[in-house]
Amino acid sequence: MLHAVIMAGGSGTRFWPESREARPKQLLRLTGERSMLQSTVDRLSGLIGDERILVVTGRGIAAAVSEQLPQLTPSQILAEPCRRDTAPCIGWAALAVAERDPDATLVVLPSDHVIEPVAEFQRAVEHAVRLIDAEPDRIVTFGIKPTYPAAIYGYIERGATVAGDKAAPASFRAVRFREKPQVETAREYLAAGTFYWNSGIFVWKARTILDALAKQQPAMLEHLQRIVRSSTANDAAAVLEREFTAIRGISIDYAVLEQATNIVVIEAPFTWDDVGSWQAIARLRGTDEQGNTVLGRHVGVNTNGCIVRSNDEHVVVTLGLKDCLVVHTDGATFVANKHDEEAVREVVRQLRERGWTDVL
């Protein structure tokens, strides 16, 4: 059976102050009426039943995740007591699924990307499942055709075509995974025409992951096994705390993918956006005649190229402003030159330094 594992542990600062430690990006309603996490679940509708969805998230936001996804039972939300990168997250979910369904196939998905249209996404996942049915130890990834030499994404280099139905999305052997490159290298990748952005979505058998972890990360797997074995015991919380904390954090890329040999990359037939910044919101939401993207109550006089985020209870007024970002939230307002947006990290550092952690 096909199961979904949604990774919802992220806690970036890029959307500060809209995003906070207790309200990370995936829980925000920035791209529409539904949060990105909710949209990720919605996107599986008709492909994977709600009862076969697992969400792995951080303990601090598990209640908020549960509130946003009332269709999931508490046992479908795995709450990590601390952050240990993606390998333990995926390993834990794979173990939990394999306990009930040893032959399970998993689609592992980030919870904070925008993917459209849904039908094309589901078609691509179905194709991945067929590729795995044909060769069960395959790892199938989705590659996004790069549109510019991005230095902020990992790349997948494709090799020979993988034979398949003519109507199916193009599939290739993946010959190499590349970490985020320098821009010059990214330019070479783009020119070569054989590189994709790594979307972070994988389809594979739970068994494939667990076998790889047993081989590459045996200690991690033992910790995770103790957690899953005790999950209905009285001391489940204590075991989880102790065992998960003891794990050495590592990404799935380092732990599994770089050693794997049977990887296929499907050229994504869908559009993909990792919504990495407010500028992505402007891209996704579009702009008005003045080049502004506005969410919430706003009056703009002589205002152009701005991104304004407020809410129904608070009005933001801008006057004589160009290419600025204005984000009003309870407790904090951020006003920035749109092109300096990346420096929000420095802002967060200074807030922490001053002890103003109530707004972090």
Next chain:
Amino acid sequence: MLHAVIMAGGSGTRFWPESREARPKQLLRLTGERSMLQSTVDRLSGLIGDERILVVTGRGIAAAVSEQLPQLTPSQILAEPCRRDTAPCIGWAALAVAERDPDATLVVLPSDHVIEPVAEFQRAVEHAVRLIDAEPDRIVTFGIKPTYPAAIYGYIERGATVAGDKAAPASFRAVRFREKPQVETAREYLAAGTFYWNSGIFVWKARTILDALAKQQPAMLEHLQRIVRSSTANDAAAVLEREFTAIRGISIDYAVLEQATNIVVIEAPFTWDDVGSWQAIARLRGTDEQGNTVLGRHVGVNTNGCIVRSNDEHVVVTLGLKDCLVVHTDGATFVANKHDEEAVREVVRQLRERGWTDVL
């Protein structure tokens, strides 16, 4: 006896959203720990006893005025039911004082100016009182030596010196009052060296004002007399409402000063600022090393020449911002290019048009 009449009816939009209809500029704490109204009262300490101070204000803010000035009794706060410019305001106060003290001398003061030092201000008022003791029908005004060709102030042209104590501030006959001029005219005034800015502060006998009103504005004076005569009657509120509303609004300049002949202008020995804009706040409060003026909680990264106003409960963060004004208040945040500040009127117009009067 010397009495003070403080005019606190103003309701400008220049400090929106810090100033609101229910919280005009004179009630704000923008220049220090005390509001400008409180500072105006403080400035009289030692010169005029609290019991000889009258504040004339609008009905909508009378309670707030009373709260800021607990040393005044309710009868010392005259609440206008509607706005009728400065002549009825001063006339009403003059009548109210003259009832108890027919020979009273009044110093009439705006409530939203910054004047320093207090000792020099008091010395100037004392000199004005001496000038009136010498010639009781005099009207004494205070002229501010202009520092640039301002088109936003009225001017007083001085004539011959008025003889006085050598140590006293220089005094002259006032030969003409000029409305706010064009900049070219203001330049001529500045070059002539015989023009002052009109500070809006006057010292005169209550009788002088009432005689002038009896002659120039007899209908107004009758309305005001009916109000004062009924002030302790059961129908006081109804009489006030009816009679004050019936008055034709006019400024004291048009109603009295332009027809008056015995006016003296004292060259102010104090510094004076009418705090007409946020830029005045920067001028009065000073700027930090980055050229910013900050009131409230703020983190600035690569921020220069900005004026930031927040409070202790809300942090404003600015990043890559130059010469901007950021004012955060409950319900509304204003972000503007500092040089476009005057256009706040257009902002207020648009807010009214949209029906968002809750923030006006």
